[in-house]
Each structure stands twice: as structure tokens, then as C-alpha cells.
Amino acid sequence: MLSRTMITSTSFKTQCDTNSNICQNEGICTAVTEIEPIQCDCTETPYGGTYCADNCGSLPSHCHNGGNCTRPGYCQCTSLWEGPLCTEAKNPCLSNPCQHNGQCLQLGNTPSFKCDCGDSGWFGEFCHMTKYPCPADRCMNDGQCKAVGRDNFTCNCIKTGYQGVFCEQGCHNTNDPCQNGGSCIDNQCLCNSLTKGDFCEIINDRNPANNQIQKDNNPLKIWLIIGLCIVSIIIIVGLIYSRKKLFQSREQRRNLIDNYKSNRKQNNENIESDSISIAISQTS
Structure with missing residues (x-):
């Protein structure tokens, strides 16, 4: 009878388990079986080689978007990119490329942009043209x-x-x-x-x-002075007119009284004359 050997989780180890620090510079060990050779994934680091120990100078493809390696583990990026591997686009709107209050819009993770000119009357790539x-x-x-x-x-x-x-x-x-x-x-x-x-x-x-x-x-x-002068003249004219009317009224009243007295005196004289005439006629 053939005997079977049970493989437990404690007895099965990969090359990555026995050599935990074999991948350098934050490289990831990818061996999945006990007999599979060690493989290090260096794609997320600026290093390369079997154990991620080679600097970017020997592996220029690890600096993306035109970046250059100037010293071990360092990528010098162009003016449009940044990040350890030059994979992060700089915001092109920080330089305010849109003129005349146009709104700058970045196009994804790229150094490209477009200008929204709105209804300002301007158009063109930078809102620099007008109709x-x-x-x-x-x-x-x-x-x-x-x-x-x-x-x-x-x-x-x-x-x-x-x-x-x-x-x-x-x-x-x-x-x-x-x-x-x-x-x-x-x-x-x-x-x-x-x-x-x-x-x-x-x-x-x-x-x-x-x-x-x-x-x-x-x-x-000036207008205030003119207005006051006009009002003053009106008041003076009104006072003069009122005084004149008062004098006329008094004069008319005086004339009426004089006429009344004169008429009464005349009547008395007439009565007296009539009385004398009657007396003379009776005597004769």
C-alpha cells in the first residue's frame, strides 16, 4: 500500500517566504510555488533587474514620459510631468493659460487642457480671438x-x-x-x-x-435765495393789498355813517320847518 504524505500550510513555503528581503527597493516578490524561482516585480519602483537593485540609469524605460535618470533611484521629469516615475501630469491650469476670464479644464491625467470661453465674445485655444x-x-x-x-x-x-x-x-x-x-x-x-x-x-x-x-x-x-425773494415779494404785495382793502373798508364805513348823519339832520330840519309852517298857518 502506498502511503500518502499530507502537505500542510506550515510545510509549504515559497522562495519568497524563505528569502523575504530578496527584492530590494520595495520590489514585490512574485514566486507562488516552492520550486518556482524568485521573481521580483519592479514596475512600481524606479529600479530594475532581478532583485530591483539596478538603478534607473541602466533601465531608462522606468522613467516615463521623457524623464531621465540623473542619479540612482531618481527620475528627472520634464516640465509637464512629476512623481517618482514621471507618471503624474502637472496641472496645466496653474499657469492660467486661458485669457479674458476663460475657464481652464485639465483633460484627465495629461498635461493637456481646454479653455471654456463662455459667452465673453472670445474664442480660440486660449480665448484669445474675437468676432x-x-x-x-x-x-x-x-x-x-x-x-x-x-x-x-x-x-x-x-x-x-x-x-x-x-x-x-x-x-x-x-x-x-x-x-x-x-x-x-x-x-x-x-x-x-x-x-x-x-x-x-x-x-x-x-x-x-x-x-x-x-x-x-x-x-x-442760489435757487434757495431766489425762492425766498419771490416768497418775500408775494408776502409784501399781499400785505399792501390787505392794508389797502382795510383802508377802503374803513372809508366806506365812514362815508355811510356821514351819509346817515346828514340824512337824519336833513330830516329833522324838514320836520322842524313843517312844524313852523303849520303853526304860522294856524295863527293867521
Whole structure:
């Protein structure tokens, strides 16, 4: 009778079990039977060889996407990739390639991107082309865009403090604009009456706002004075008219009284005359 030998889990060991540290640099041992030779999987490391001990200099294919090995176990990646093996794409949107407020969208784990230009009036790979002379944000620094024909434009930079085709340049050959509402004309700051200085940075009055308020209130004061004068004239005319009417009323009353007295006196005289006449006639 043939005897059978039971193989238990404690009696079965692979080459990986007996040589646990045979694969170096975090390589993975893949032997699955007791007699199978040791094999190390180095694909997730920047090393190669039987035991993952060879550096990337001897195995350049382990540095992906054009990366180069410059020292043992290190891959120098191109500007578009990163990670130990140059397999992680850098975010291309970090450099803000989309112009005029276009939204940058990375395409998966790649250095590629696309720009969503929205309804800004711009289009193209970088939202740098336009169908209209004056789309949004054509002029910088609050400059006003004015269309010239179908294809051309001009930027009005007055009171922005800037100059240039797009109102993008400062004044006096610097990046600094004219301040306090000044205009940069022919590389010189043209200031308003309240300011002075190379960049209109000096206020002429300690409190120019008060002066401006006073100037703004001057027309109001003038109209207020005119209104008061008109009201005063109306009141004076009314008083004169009322006084005249009062005098007339008193005069009429006085005349009525005088007429009444005169009529009464006349009546009395007539009565007295009649009485005398009657008496004389009776006597005779």
C-alpha cells in the first residue's frame, strides 16, 4: 500500500517566504510555488533587474514620459510631468493659460487642457480671438472700448490714469498710473483742479471734499435765495393789498355813517320847518 504524505500550510513555503528581503527597493516578490524561482516585480519602483537593485540609469524605460535618470533611484521629469516615475501630469491650469476670464479644464491625467470661453465674445485655444471689436475686457483698467468699423477698436483711457492701446501702461515710463482721476496723456499726468504732482498724488486743499460739496451746493443756495425773494415779494404785495382793502373798508364805513348823519339832520330840519309852517298857518 502506498502511503500518502499530507502537505500542510506550515510545510509549504515559497522562495519568497524563505528569502523575504530578496527584492530590494520595495520590489514585490512574485514566486507562488516552492520550486518556482524568485521573481521580483519592479514596475512600481524606479529600479530594475532581478532583485530591483539596478538603478534607473541602466533601465531608462522606468522613467516615463521623457524623464531621465540623473542619479540612482531618481527620475528627472520634464516640465509637464512629476512623481517618482514621471507618471503624474502637472496641472496645466496653474499657469492660467486661458485669457479674458476663460475657464481652464485639465483633460484627465495629461498635461493637456481646454479653455471654456463662455459667452465673453472670445474664442480660440486660449480665448484669445474675437468676432467683435469690443468684447468683454478688451480694454484694461476700466478703459472704455469704442468700435471702429467691423474689425478695429480704440480704448478711451481718460481718467483711468493709464495709457496705451489697451490702457495697460502706466505713466512717466513706469507701471504706476495717475492718481485721483488724473489722465495720462503723452506720458504725462494731466491732473484736475484739486490735485497736483507728477502722478496727481498731492491734494491742493486739506479737505477737497468740503470744497467740492460747497461747489455742488452753490446752485442750490442760489435757487434757495431766489425762492425766498419771490416768497418775500408775494408776502409784501399781499400785505399792501390787505392794508389797502382795510383802508377802503374803513372809508366806506365812514362815508355811510356821514351819509346817515346828514340824512337824519336833513330830516329833522324838514320836520322842524313843517312844524313852523303849520303853526304860522294856524295863527293867521
